[in-house]
Structures are given as C-alpha cells and as structure tokens.
Amino acid sequence: MNKKAVSWVVTVGMGIISLIALFPILLLLLSSFRPSSELMRSGISLTFDWADLNLDNYLYIFSQADGYWTWYANSLLISALTIILSLFFSSMVGYALAVYDFKGRNLFFGFVVFILMVPFEILMLPLFQMMISAQLVDTYAGVILPLIVAPIAVFFFRQYALGLPKQLMDAARIDGATEYGIFFKIMLPLMTPSLGAMAILQGLGSWNNFLWPLIVLRSNDMFTLPIGLATLLTPYGNNYDVLIAGSVMTIIPIIILFIFFQRYFIEGLTVGGVKG
Amino acid sequence: MSLDQPAETGKSSLVKFINSKNVVPYVLISPFLVSFLLLTVYPAVQGVIMSFQKVLPGQVTFVGLSNYNRIFNPTFLKALTNTSVYVVLTVIILTVLPMLFATILNSKIVRLKTLFRASLFMPALASTIVAGMVFRLMFGETDTAVANQLLNWFGIDSVDWRFNAWSGMFLMVVLCVWRWLGVNILYFLAALQNVPVELYEAAEVDGATIWQKFRHVTLPFLKPVTVFVVTISIINGFRVFEESFVFWEAGSPGNIGLTVVGYIYQQGIQQNDMGFGAAIGVILMLIIFVISFIQLMLTGAFKRGDQS
Numbered sequence: 001m002n003k004k005a006v007s008w009v010v011t012v013g014m015g016i017i018s019l020i021a022l023f024p025i026l027l028l029l030l031s032s033f034r035p036s037s038e039l040m041r042s043g044i045s046l047t048f049d050w051a052d053l054n055l056d057n058y059l060y061i062f063s064q065a066d067g068y069w070t071w072y073a074n075s076l077l078i079s080a081l082t083i084i085l086s087l088f089f090s091s092m093v094g095y096a097l098a099v100y101d102f103k104g105r106n107l108f109f110g111f112v113v114f115i116l117m118v119p120f121e122i123l124m125l126p127l128f129q130m131m132i133s134a135q136l137v138d139t140y141a142g143v144i145l146p147l148i149v150a151p152i153a154v155f156f157f158r159q160y161a162l163g164l165p166k167q168l169m170d171a172a173r174i175d176g177a178t179e180y181g182i183f184f185k186i187m188l189p190l191m192t193p194s195l196g197a198m199a200i201l202q203g204l205g206s207w208n209n210f211l212w213p214l215i216v217l218r219s220n221d222m223f224t225l226p227i228g229l230a231t232l233l234t235p236y237g238n239n240y241d242v243l244i245a246g247s248v249m250t251i252i253p254i255i256i257l258f259i260f261f262q263r264y265f266i267e268g269l270t271v272g273g274v275k276g
Numbered sequence: 277m278s279l280d281q282p283a284e285t286g287k288s289s290l291v292k293f294i295n296s297k298n299v300v301p302y303v304l305i306s307p308f309l310v311s312f313l314l315l316t317v318y319p320a321v322q323g324v325i326m327s328f329q330k331v332l333p334g335q336v337t338f339v340g341l342s343n344y345n346r347i348f349n350p351t352f353l354k355a356l357t358n359t360s361v362y363v364v365l366t367v368i369i370l371t372v373l374p375m376l377f378a379t380i381l382n383s384k385i386v387r388l389k390t391l392f393r394a395s396l397f398m399p400a401l402a403s404t405i406v407a408g409m410v411f412r413l414m415f416g417e418t419d420t421a422v423a424n425q426l427l428n429w430f431g432i433d434s435v436d437w438r439f440n441a442w443s444g445m446f447l448m449v450v451l452c453v454w455r456w457l458g459v460n461i462l463y464f465l466a467a468l469q470n471v472p473v474e475l476y477e478a479a480e481v482d483g484a485t486i487w488q489k490f491r492h493v494t495l496p497f498l499k500p501v502t503v504f505v506v507t508i509s510i511i512n513g514f515r516v517f518e519e520s521f522v523f524w525e526a527g528s529p530g531n532i533g534l535t536v537v538g539y540i541y542q543q544g545i546q547q548n549d550m551g552f553g554a555a556i557g558v559i560l561m562l563i564i565f566v567i568s569f570i571q572l573m574l575t576g577a578f579k580r581g582d583q584s
Binding site for chain 2 (some may be wrong): 031041047096128178243264
C-alpha cells in the first residue's frame with residue numbers, strides 16, 4: 001500500500017516535470033493561433049481569449065510569405081546535401097579503419113580523435129577567409145563544405161563496423177566480389193542503423209545550425225530557417241505571424257520524424273554530446 | 277578508368293592494383309582525408325597563425341603578440357566571466373538534475389517511463405533560435421508575458437528579464453538546460469543499465485534505505501558517465517553563443533549577455549578584426565584543451581565515458 005502511494009507520487013511528479021519540459025512547445029503551438037499583433041504587444045501569455053484563436057498566421061504564411069519558403073527550401077537542400085556527403089565520406093573512413101589493417105591507421109585515427117576536441121569556433125574565421133578567397137561566401141557550397149567533415153561520425157562508424165561479421169567479406173571475395181563491391185553491396189547495408197543515427201545527428205545539426213550560416217550567408221534569399229527567423233526577431237518586427245507560424249513549421253516535421261525514428265534520434269544525439 | 281580503352285592486360289592490372297587490400301583503405305579514406313586536411317586541419321593551423329597577424333583585405337602583416345596584448349581588456353574579461361558563470365551553472369544543473377531524473381526513471385516505482393523520457397527529450401529537437409524565440413516571448417518585459425504573469429500571481433513584481441545581469445544569465449541558463457536536460461538523462465539512463473540488479477537485491481536484504489542504495493550501489497557505477505557529462509557540458513558551455521544571440525542579437529545592455537564566442541563574432545566578423553578574433557579563439561581553444569586534458573587524466577582514457 002505504502003509502496004503504491006510512493007509510486008503514484010513519483011509518477012505524478014515526473015508527469016509534472018515532463019509537462020514543464022513540453023510547456024514551451026505547447027505554448028508555441030497555442031500562440032501560433034493567436035493574432036500576431038497581440039503576440040508582439042503582450043508576448044506569450046497565459047491569459048487570452050479563446051475566441052480570438054484563428055488560422056490567420058498559417059493562412060498568411062502559406063499564401064504570402066514566399067521568403068519563408070525560400071528559407072525552408074534552402075534549409076532542406078543544405079541539410080540533405082550535408083547528410084549525403086558527410087555520411088558518404090565518413091562511413092567509408094570508419095569502415096576502412098575497422099576492417100583493414102594499413103600503414104598509418106592508428107596515427108590517422110588518433111588524429112581524427114584529437115581533432116574532435118578542436119572547437120569549430122577556432123576554425124570559423126580562417127574558414128570564412130577561405131570562403132572569401134574561393135568566392136564561396138553566400139553560396140550553398142560555402143555553408144555545406146565545413147559541415148561535411150564529421151570526425152564524430154568517423155568515430156561512430158568505426159565503432160559500428162568493428163562489430164560487422166568479417167566472414168562475409170571472405171565469402172564475397174571467394175565469389176569474386178571487389179573490395180568496393182563488398183563495401184557498397186554487403187557491408188554498407190549492414191551498417192544501416194548507424195547510418196540512420198548519423199543522418200539524424202548531421203541532419204538535425206545542419207537544420208538547426210546557426211553560427212556558421214550566420215557568418216557565411218549574406219542575402220535574404222540564401223538564408224536558412226534559423227538565420228531567416230532570427231532576422232524577424234526584432235522588437236520592431238511586424239512579421240510575428242511568419243515568425244511564430246514559421247517556427248511551428250520548423251519543429252513539427254522534426255517531431256514527426258522523431259516519433260517514427262525515435263531510436264535513431266536517441267542514438268544520434270547521444271553520440272559524444274556534440275552541440276547541434 | 278573509363279577514359280580511352282587501355283590494353284586489356286593493362287586495365288586488369290590497374291583494377292587489381294586499386295582493388296588490392298593495400299590500396300583499398302587509402303582509396304576509402306582519401307575523400308575524407310582531403311576535406312579533413314583542407315577544411316579542418318588547415319584552418320586550425322591558419323587560426324593560430326592568424327592570431328599573430330593583422331588581416332586586412334589583400335594585406336596581411338605579422339604583428340607579433342600585439343593581438344594577445346590587447347585581449348585582456350574589460351570587455352573580454354566580462355565575456356569570460358559571463359561564460360564561466362554560465363559554464364558553472366549549466367554544468368551543475370545539467371549533471372545533478374539528469375542524474376536524479378534518470379535514477380527515478382530507471383526505478384521500478386515509476387510508470388509511463390517511455391512517455392516521460394520522450395517528453396523530456398523533445399526540447400532537444402528545437403533549434404536554439406526557435407526555442408529562444410519562445411523563451412523571449414515567455415519572458416517578455418510586459419506584465420502579460422507568462423513569466424511575469426506567474427510572478428504576479430505570487431505577488432512578486434514583474435522583472436525586465438533581458439535587462440538585468442542576473443536575469444539575463446538566468447535566461448541563457450534556462451534555455452540551455454531546457455534543451456539539454458533530456459539528452460543528458462539518456463546518458464545516465466544508459467549507464468544505469470550497467471548496474472547489476474543483484475547488487476540492489478543484496479542491498480535490500482541488508483536493509484539499505486533508498487538513499488543508501490543510491491549512494492553506495494548506483495553512484496559508483498555512474499562515475500564514468502558523470503565525468504563524461506561534466507566534460508561535454510564544460511566544452512559546450514564555453515562555446516555558448518546562440519543562447520546569447522537569440523536574446524540580444526549583436527549587443528546586450530552593459531554586455532550582460534556577451535560570451536567569449538560572441539566576442540569572437542563581434543571582433544572577427546562584425547569589426548572585421550580577424551587577427552584579434554583568431555587570438556580570442558586560440559585562448560578559447562587552450563581553455564577547452566586544458567579541461568579536456570584534465571578529464572583525460574581523471575578518467576585514464578578518453579573512450580572511457582561510454583559515448584557510443
């Protein structure tokens with residue numbers, strides 16, 4: 001009886017804490033149905049007139065906010081390319097480190113691990129200078145290039161590939177498969193769970209990335225979502241409709257993906273605790 | 277390989293060469309290696325070199341230590357102090373609370389674990405910008421914003437959240453904690469799976485209280501993950517930028533929200549003083565390296581932190 005009571009109290013307590021965690025997201029959702037002028041004047045408020053709730057912000061964003069959808073398309077494209085390129089590059093490396101014994105392997109791996117500790121903030125000014133020289137400022141390539149180097153993904157793929165069954169490789173060799181055929185046709189498919197986790201890590205990192213795009217992107221029609229939304233975040237802004245509905249539209253696809261691919265999210269986001 | 281048609285034997289020996297086990301690994305690592313050298317190693321070295329230079333468009337001059345001599349000015353010290361306070365607060369909160377919540381979520385007495393875990397994790401999906409926007413509107417200056425409404429209900433006066441030093445720091449810390457709490461809970465939950473159930477049972481037989489079980493059974497198993505969480509929290513804490521930008525954009529009143537990275541951005545990008553910005557970056561890197569090194573010493577090996 002006593003144990004049951006404790007169980008109830010603890011469960012309710014965790015429930016309240018979970019609600020507190022969800023509270024800002026719920027408030028964001030709710031506020032997106034409020035008149036944007038009121039939102040600008042009074043902030044996100046607990047007291048409001050339920051009768052005032054309407055779809056105006058969404059109607060506006062879907063009919064008249066072309067700029068917002070340009071940011072959206074930019075973010076989608078940049079995230080997709082980042083995922084594809086960084087996964088392609090780093091999965092090959094992680095795999096090579098795990099299954100082949102080659103000269104310089106340990107040195108190379110040690111170096112990759114060491115570079116994991118170098119914060120991006122020390123690289124960004126020289127990178128910016130390079131982008132200026134290469135005339136890549138304000139281009140997709142300028143944003144994407146630094147993101148395709150993902151030492152953390154190399155680390156993760158190596159870890160995963162160490163557990164792959166090596167007998168398969170020998171069997172395939174006897175059947176006349178090339179080493180590359182073995183990787184792409186046999187081993188890479190076996191690495192799917194790790195690819196999923198890293199796709200989430202890289203994708204979410206790129207989707208939410210702020211500092212680098214802020215530096216390298218200049219014109220409004222090249223902005224990604226976080227940069228674009230941040231420009232609306234001024235006290236004198238008259239675009240709170242785009243800001244609030246646009247924020248919801250930024251999070252919702254991620255939450256839907258999270259519900260379906262929870263495992264990959266959890267694995268991806270807990271790898272080394274890299275800040276996204 | 278698909279240029280013109282080489283002699284049959286020549287082609288097959290080339291294929292053989294590229295396919296030999298001595299060559300394959302180098303082919304596989306080469307795209308990464310090139311991008312790694314060009315986009316990480318070179319900028320890292322260049323960053324250090326730049327910190328001894330004055331960089332103007334088309335004109336770079338070595339200025340020795342002059343950038344470093346300028347660093348320890350009141351603005352930088354303010355940024356460093358802010359950042360350090362932020363680091364201390366976030367590290368403590370983001371270690372103690374996740375440890376507590378993970379222990380609770382791991383125990384038998386709580387129900388709906390999966391739901392709670394997912395709910396606590398969900399804030400990590402929001403970008404700092406979107407989350408910060410929501411917090412900014414929740415912690416608005418008006419009496420009608422959520423935070424002040426709650427204070428007023430308890431009979432406390434409204435606060436100008438973004439205009440006091442203490443509340444500015446509070447906003448940044450709350451935003452960070454809100455986003456990362458769930459992720460850190462997962463680290464601790466993963467570590468808790470390593471605690472053998474028999475130990476709890478043995479402790480129960482010996483009549484241990486809940487606290488004694490936590491202190492003497494659970495806690496020793498949590499040491500590696502705790503060191504790991506503390507380290508990444510320190511490193512990520514020193515890298516704080518967005519949590520400040522989202523509340524004050526480029527400048528906060530009296531620099532109450534200025535961080536070290538914010539100062540790099542301000543000097544290196546906005547003021548176009550890249551050499552000076554790079555020097556601040558080097559100092560930041562040294563701080564992070566020293567802390568990583570200390571962590572390495574404490575745990576024996578870097579990989580002993582159960583990441584992956």
